[in-house]
Amino acid sequence: MIAKTVTGNDFSGALEYGAGLRSDRTNKQAELLSIANMGSQDVAGMAAEMRAVAEMSSRIQLPVWHTVLSWAPGEQVSKVQKVEAAKLYCELMGASLERHQVAVYEHKDKDHPHIHIYINRVPIDGGAALRSDQNYVRNVKATRQIREQLGMKPLPERRQSTRDLAPQKEGTRNYVREQLTAAMQDGNIRSLDQLTARLKEQQIEVVLKRDGKGVLVGTSFRYQETSVKGTDVGIKAKQLRDHFSPYGREALRTSDQPGAGLRGGSRAAGPALASAGDGAPSLISVQDKSGPADLGGGADDAERNENEVRRRRRRPRL
Numbered sequence: 633m634i635a636k637t638v639t640g641n642d643f644s645g646a647l648e649y650g651a652g653l654r655s656d657r658t659n660k661q662a663e664l665l666s667i668a669n670m671g672s673q674d675v676a677g678m679a680a681e682m683r684a685v686a687e688m689s690s691r692i693q694l695p696v697w698h699t700v701l702s703w704a705p706g707e708q709v710s711k712v713q714k715v716e717a718a719k720l721y722c723e724l725m726g727a728s729l730e731r732h733q734v735a736v737y738e739h740k741d742k743d744h745p746h747i748h749i750y751i752n753r754v755p756i757d758g759g760a761a762l763r764s765d766q767n768y769v770r771n772v773k774a775t776r777q778i779r780e781q782l783g784m785k786p787l788p789e790r791r792q793s794t795r796d797l798a799p800q801k802e803g804t805r806n807y808v809r810e811q812l813t814a815a816m817q818d819g820n821i822r823s824l825d826q827l828t829a830r831l832k833e834q835q836i837e838v839v840l841k842r843d844g845k846g847v848l849v850g851t852s853f854r855y856q857e858t859s860v861k862g863t864d865v866g867i868k869a870k871q872l873r874d875h876f877s878p879y880g881r882e883a884l885r886t887s888d889q890p891g892a893g894l895r896g897g898s899r900a901a902g903p904a905l906a907s908a909g910d911g912a913p914s915l916i917s918v919q920d921k922s923g924p925a926d927l928g929g930g931a932d933d934a935e936r937n938e939n940e941v942r943r944r945r946r947r948p949r950l
Contacts (some may be wrong), residue, residue: 633779635701635721635771639694639753639764643679643686646696650737650748651675661740665747666715668722668734669756682733682752689754692761697727697751699771703784705744714738714747717778721749724774727762731755765878768871769816804858808836809865812853816867816875823876823883824848840886841869848873848884 640646648654652662653675664673672678686695701721703709709717718736722729733752738745753762778784815821815830828838831853841850848869851862862868876883 633775635775637699637767640696643682647675647679663738665738666736668729686754695753699749702746709745718749720778727751804855805860808853822879824886
């Protein structure tokens with residue numbers, strides 16, 4: 633079982649998709665399985681009720697919570713089990729069925745069983761809204777508990793090679809997964825730098841791969857001379873980007889990333905993770921396809937703009 637979540641602000645569009653009414657993605661095999669805290673059962677009525685409650689909060693700009701809960705292809709899941717899984721999911725994520733409006737649809741357009749869960753993040757009692765941070769880690773934890781409580785199959789294993797099955801490789805994979813998940817669940821860790829510092833304490837080297845624009849596109853980890861990819865431990869680069877993006881663009885930068893730490897045209901004293909004077913190498917490295925940034929001797933964007941203005945002023949007029 634896996635869960636994928638997105639948030640939005642269009643109740644009508646979300647529920648129309650759930651009901652199979654979207655003209656661009658017609659799905660006649662959609663069925664409404666369950667609702668909570670709503671009197672209507674049609675899309676227009678439920679959307680209107682959800683909007684009315686969401687308008688009680690001017691702070692929540694994305695009140696629509698949409699999760700797709702999927703099982704493995706061929707797994708036999710009854711309708712009762714799907715409803716129970718949706719109920720458990722809502723409770724585990726903090727959306728009590730006593731406080732939140734919920735609609736659950738089943739789709740039968742894929743070769744694997746799956747349901748769509750729509751939650752109004754704003755509760756009917758006007759209390760605190762359903763939090764939307766760290767969705768990936770919370771989804772992993774919730775689906776694990778659902779599988780255990782309902783006796784369902786674990787996540788399907790990817791195809792493994794003989795090398796993958798080596799005891800040392802498996803041990804590294806499990807250790808890195810455990811430490812990485814624990815670090816991402818720590819609310820005090822709000823940037824890639826802080827994450828890599830925490831993993832460094834556990835003797836895990838982090839390699840971050842970026843594209844030409846500096847966007848994080850790949851991860852790998854090394855522990856006791858054995859390397860594993862982010863995909864091997866279940867946390868990809870996209871999950872890291874989504875996890876830290878709410879804390880701002882700087883949270884996705886690292887101290888030894890080309891161009892990081894530049895302020896007012898001067899270079900920072902050095903990578904924040906390096907220990908002064910101890911000679912120990914930092915356990916974080918960055919692979920950047922763009923190569924060293926040409927910053928004109930440490931100039932930042934503001935200085936480059938100022939230089940451009942000066943060049944224009946020096947141009948002779950015709």
